[in-house]
């Protein structure tokens with residue numbers, strides 16, 4: 001298999017669970033968490049749960065908080081992003097590992113907004129947006145992100161373009177974290193912004 005195929009494996013799997021990210025994007029999370037002192041990760045868009053499980057292990061070893069949100073409960077059905085059954089059925093994942101951190105919610109609901117707002121107000125958080133309607137989610141949640149926290153998104157340059165958010169984020173005192181070049185070269189379609197005081 002050519003290296004380009006690995007980079008483009010956005011409908012891949014991790015730990016046998018569906019993951020709509022490429023492997024280089026996991027390196028990006030590792031780099032961010034090594035370079036910025038954070039104490040909470042929020043993932044919006046659990047999907048098949050492969051990325052959630054990776055972020056869960058980051059939470060575990062770094063003693064952080066972790067919550068993942070999705071309007072649908074797909075991760076414990078063991079299907080990938082295309083609805084195909086994943087290779088490994090690991091029943092304990094749903095009960096023992098991901099379920100305590102999984103929230104079946106609409107990210108636009110008032111209750112969800114105030115719950116996430118509370119987490120953001122109490123923690124230096126990485127808020128990672130990977131649901132549908134990303135421009136709207138970033139616009140909505142960027143105002144609740146506190147100083148020394150990070151707002152981030154998947155599908156930058158695809159479902160969400162610079163013109164959707166760049167001016168707004170500058171106004172709110174966010175600075176783009178210098179990992180964008182790596183993201184572009186390895187086509188991870190991620191963007192991370194650090195909120196200054």
Ligand SMILES: C[S@@+](CC[C@H](N)C(=O)[O-])C[C@H]1O[C@@H](n2cnc3c(N)ncnc32)[C@H](O)[C@@H]1O
Nearest residue numbers: 019020045046047051070071106107130131132
């Ligand atoms: C691309 S998938 C997430 C993939 C996952 N982060 C990964 O890397 O494997 C997007 C998810 O967003 C969820 N979603 C869409 N609209 C939503 C909403 N309004 N609130 C919460 N989740 C939503 C979908 O159900 C879907 O599972």
